Amino acid sequence: xxxxxxxxxxxxxxxxxxxxxxxxxxxxxxxxxxxxxxxxxxxxxxxxxxxxxxxxxxxxxxxxxxxxxxxxxxxxxxxxxxxxxxxxxxxxxxxxxxxxxxxxxxxxxxxxxxxxxxxxxxxxxxxxxxxxxxxxxxxxxxxxxxxxxxxxxxxxxxxxxxxxxxxxxxxxxxxxxxxxxxxxxxxxxxxxxxxxxxxxxxx
Amino acid sequence: xxxxxxxxxxxxxxxxxxxxxxxxxxxxxxxxxxxxxxxxxxxxxxxxxxxxxxxxxxxxxxxxxxxxxxxxxxxxxxxxxxxxxxxxxxxxxxxxxxxxxxxxxxxxxxxxxxxxxxxxxxxxxxxxxxxxxxxxxxxxxxxxxxxxxxxxxxxxxxxxxxxxxxxxxxxxxxxxxxxxxxxxxxxxxxxxxxxxxxxxxxxxxxxxxxxxxxxxxxxxxxxxxxxxxxxxxxxxxxxxxxxxxxxxxxxxxxx
Numbered sequence: 453x454x455x456x457x458x459x460x461x462x463x464x465x466x467x468x469x470x471x472x473x474x475x476x477x478x479x480x481x482x483x484x485x486x487x488x489x490x491x492x493x494x495x496x497x498x499x500x501x502x503x504x505x506x507x508x509x510x511x512x513x514x515x516x517x518x519x520x521x522x523x524x525x526x527x528x529x530x531x532x533x534x535x536x537x538x539x540x541x542x543x544x545x546x547x548x549x550x551x552x553x554x555x556x557x558x559x560x561x562x563x564x565x566x567x568x569x570x571x572x573x574x575x576x577x578x579x580x581x582x583x584x585x586x587x588x589x590x591x592x593x594x595x596x597x598x599x600x601x602x603x604x605x606x607x608x609x610x611x612x613x614x615x616x617x618x619x620x621x622x623x624x625x626x627x628x629x630x631x632x633x634x635x636x637x638x639x640x641x642x643x644x645x646x647x648x649x650x651x652x653x654x655x
Numbered sequence: 656x657x658x659x660x661x662x663x664x665x666x667x668x669x670x671x672x673x674x675x676x677x678x679x680x681x682x683x684x685x686x687x688x689x690x691x692x693x694x695x696x697x698x699x700x701x702x703x704x705x706x707x708x709x710x711x712x713x714x715x716x717x718x719x720x721x722x723x724x725x726x727x728x729x730x731x732x733x734x735x736x737x738x739x740x741x742x743x744x745x746x747x748x749x750x751x752x753x754x755x756x757x758x759x760x761x762x763x764x765x766x767x768x769x770x771x772x773x774x775x776x777x778x779x780x781x782x783x784x785x786x787x788x789x790x791x792x793x794x795x796x797x798x799x800x801x802x803x804x805x806x807x808x809x810x811x812x813x814x815x816x817x818x819x820x821x822x823x824x825x826x827x828x829x830x831x832x833x834x835x836x837x838x839x840x841x842x843x844x845x846x847x848x849x850x851x852x853x854x855x856x857x858x859x860x861x862x863x864x865x866x867x868x869x870x871x872x873x874x875x876x877x878x879x880x881x882x883x884x885x886x887x888x889x890x891x892x893x894x895x896x897x898x899x900x901x902x903x904x905x906x907x908x909x910x
Contacts, residue, residue: 471839471897473809473820484810487803488877491884498878502813509811516809556831559814559876574830586830617816626815633814 476513481505496561508617517622524621532618535611535629538636542606542643549645550652552638553578559633568633570613570642575625578645579652589625592646596654601647609643685777685854685906688769688861692778695771701751710746712739712779713791724783724903727800727892728791736791736800738891739779740772740865741883759882763866766859773861776852776906783903788848790895797892800885804893807886808839817875819890841897848898850907857910864891 476484488503508527511519519527555569573582575589599605611618614629628634634642645651697706712722713730727738733745740762747758764770791797811818822830823838836843852863865880868887872880880887 471805471841471844471893473839474805476806476810480806484806485812487886488812491881491886492872492878493881495879498873498876500878502877505812509816512811512816513809517811560873561879562873584832586828588825588828588830624816624821626817631814 473516475516476510478510478514481510481513497559497563497565498561508621512622515622519621527621528618531615531621531627531630532611535614535618536636537607537610538640542610542640543601543648544637544640544642544644546641546644546648546651546653548638549641549643550579552634552642553645554582559631568638570628570634570638571626572642580655581652592653594654596647596649596651599647601649606643606647609646610639613639613642685781685861685908688774688777688854688906689781690778691769692774692776695774696778701747701753703750703752705751707743707746707750707775710743710750712742719779719782721783721786723780724786724788726790727797727888727895729794729796729800734796735885736794736796736888736892737883738864738888739776740863741888743772743775743779744883762882763862763869764860769861772865773852773863776863777861780852780903780906784905786903788895788899788901788903790892790899792896792899800889800892801896803885804889804891805839807890808893813875813877815876817877819871819875821875822871838894839897844894844897845901848895849901849903850905850909853905853907853909855909861906862909 485503485505489500492500492503494500505513508531511523511527515523552570553572556571556574557563558568558571572578573585575586577585577587577591577593578595580593595609596605608619612625613634615627616623616625617627617630626633629636629639646653648654695707697708699706709716711717711730711732712719713725713728714720714722723739726742727736729736730742730745732749737745744755744758747753748755761770762772764773792801808819811821815821818824819838822835826837826840826843827834829835836847838844838847851867852861854860855862865882865887868890869880872878
């Protein structure tokens, strides 16, 4: 580290409240990406390309997940444009969707590549039959009952799971399709879990 | 998912784990690791065929009392901030003349066999029991390590866009049934940092803070941190300074 860099960081500590989130400047982002490249190694499917932040992550880090409205709009539009929406019905099997929602596996260095669930219950209430659900994300109970399952709603749900950032630039939710975690069929199955009138979510 | 940095303190008081922790704390299997750690500390090894007994953990060569509570801190001989395990690795490579590759071949053990690093951590941490956590905060590099750790704590990256705060960011939120402490806040960091390293009941094994950093990065879907490198040392500086002043009461038992 340069002496000047050290000085800047020292200054930041002196002025920052203990522990709070500080904006990550463009220089910080470059430095952290570089440090992670130096201090990490690939393991299993977790290759080193994963430490390199993309434009959206850098913007969220830069603005502490609260980017200016114009930037957020531009980022969301770019993410939306890249979603390959399948034609026809987006409703798969809610039974398969429930299994995918339950599974917390996927994408870690000790998971088998290609064997991934959505970890949905880690953060969301979904089916009333599953009480062991997290509370980081909003409750999805009765999702379809409350909203119907029109083509527009199907498209919204499929798109949200494929790339949550297309509608909320710095959403805490992973981009399950964009990241290659879930397949088109799996996302259709999860869409059915939320929207199929026969799904326990809507009972 | 075994995500927790440990249910303890504030959170544990509200949860069934508090009773569980009280019940298990009295007959800790931790002592077995401490005994093995003392043997490992005194065992001659490496090309220089010397023990670690002259290793300086910050209080002078061979001084163990209070050493763990004073870490992480800046070490002039290495010109960097080191946590306990980074410092032990430094002593293995310098004092004992061992290669980094050999010394880090098996840093994380399992239920059948703990690693050298784990038993050493148990033995050394015990000798700070009852003392306040007092990590280094005055040297410019200690301040820089804190500032870097703070940035890293919030840095989103990887295929799932996660940072430490994806799990440890908000009060009162759960992942499945686990309440995870928002560790940037001193009131949550204190009981957690005061009890590591620890015996983990769910895996019947002794685990260290480097292991904890690694397993968090695993669950963030990131590659694996290099053992003893600057990134985990900076994060541990951030977390320990957030907990400074808390009386160390480990090595503890965690679920």
